[in-house]
Amino acid sequence: DGGITQSPKYLFRKEGQNVTLSCEQNLNHDAMYWYRQDPGQGLRLIYYSQIVNDFQKGDIAEGYSVSREKKESFPLTVTSAQKNPTAFYLCASSIGPLGTQYFGPGTRLTVL
Amino acid sequence: SQQGEEDPQALSIQEGENATMNCSYKTSINNLQWYRQNSGRGLVHLILIRSNEREKHSGRLRVTLDTSKKSSSLLITASRAADTASYFCATDADAGNMLTFGGGTRLMVKP
Numbered sequence: 001d002g003g004i005t006q007s008p009k010y011l012f013r014k015e016g017q018n019v020t021l022s023c024e025q026n027l028n029h030d031a032m033y034w035y036r037q038d039p040g041q042g043l044r045l046i047y048y049s050q051i052v053n054d055f056q057k058g059d060i061a062e063g064y065s066v067s068r069e070k071k072e073s074f075p076l077t078v079t080s081a082q083k084n085p086t087a088f089y090l091c092a093s094s095i096g097p098l099g100t101q102y103f104g105p106g107t108r109l110t111v112l
Numbered sequence: 113s114q115q116g117e118e119d120p121q122a123l124s125i126q127e128g129e130n131a132t133m134n135c136s137y138k139t140s141i142n143n144l145q146w147y148r149q150n151s152g153r154g155l156v157h158l159i160l161i162r163s164n165e166r167e168k169h170s171g172r173l174r175v176t177l178d179t180s181k182k183s184s185s186l187l188i189t190a191s192r193a194a195d196t197a198s199y200f201c202a203t204d205a206d207a208g209n210m211l212t213f214g215g216g217t218r219l220m221v222k223p
Contacts, residue, residue, distance in 0.1 A: 035213075042200060042215035043155075090154055098204045098211060100145065103154030 003027070006091050006104035013078070013085070013111050021076045021107045023091035031097050032074035035090045036060060037106075043090065049074055050097055078109065086111045116144075116201040116214035124220045131188040133217040135201030136181075144177060144184050145202045145211070155200065158186075193223045 004025040013019045023032065031050050035043040045058030049068040063082025068074055074093075078085045088108050092101040119134045135144065143162045147155040161168045161177045161184065168175045174187040188195055198216040205212065 040218070043213040045210070045212075048210065088152075092155075097209045098142065100157045100160060101147075101155070101202075101211060103156070105154050106152070108152075 004091060004093050004102050004104040006089075006107050008107060009105065011107055011109045013109060015111055016080045018077055018079050019109065021078070021089055021091075021109070023074045023076065023104060024072055025074075025093040025102070025104075026072060027093055027102060028071070029093035029095055029102070030071070031094045031099070032068065033092045033094075033101065034058075034064070034066065034074070034076045035092065037088045037090060039088075046076065046089075048097075085109055116203045116212060118199070118201055118214045118217040120217060121215065122218045122220075124222065125191055127191060127193055127221055127223050129191055129221075131191050131195070131219055131221070133186045133199050133219070135184045135186070135203075135214055137184075137201075137203045138182065139205045140179070140182075141203045141205060143204060144175075146173075146175060146184075146186050147200045147202060147213075149198045149200065149216070151197070158199075188219075191219075191221045193221050195219060195221045 007022045033048045034046040044060050047066040049055035065077045090106045091104040094101045116135045116137045145160045146158045149155045159170050161175050172189045177184045198218045200216045202211040202213045
């Protein structure tokens with residue numbers, strides 16, 4: 001069953017803690033992306049990676065970090081430097097940077 | 113910065129009516145894509161239209177592209193309650209190498 005998965009579905013964090021959101025794909029896609037979505041809003045690009053061991057900042061990278069050590073995996077760490085991390089986080093992948101993007105089900109992060 | 117902007121931001125119609133959503137963008141593009149998002153879920157790709165195409169159909173969906181006006185429209189015919197979702201356009205600016213998503217149109221279809 002091919003697809004893109006995210007875990008966990010819901011995540012609660014105390015202020016000052018770092019948390020890592022998982023994103024895995026078995027579509028053999030080179031490109032992967034992380035987006036943030038606030039209620040009633042569109043998607044804002046946090047980070048993207050077009051190939052293993054390479055990634056680029058998006059529009060709102062401050063307070064976030066990523067790694068791309070394997071083609072299938074693109075974890076996102078929300079650090080304590082992110083002042084307002086409560087949001088819905090979406091991961092996506094595509095064959096190339098301008099291709100159709102396939103999205104995971106999302107992780108809803110809440111800071112307590 | 114957003115390349116595509118959807119209009120209207122919200123739309124409420126009765127089941128059976130047609131729903132039209134528009135997307136405007138700023139720079140020339142290679143292609144434009146439409147996505148759908150059910151509440152609390154990931155986005156699902158609906159249709160892609162290339163810059164040299166003017167109209168494309170997929171089931172009850174009809175997408176048009178007017179590159180002279182830098183705009184696209186998504187028409188859903190004979191809407192159903194299950195069409196209730198947010199709809200986003202995504203564009204690739206000619207000089208860029210990334211898709212940029214608009215703010216979305218929230219469609220509610222009342223049974």
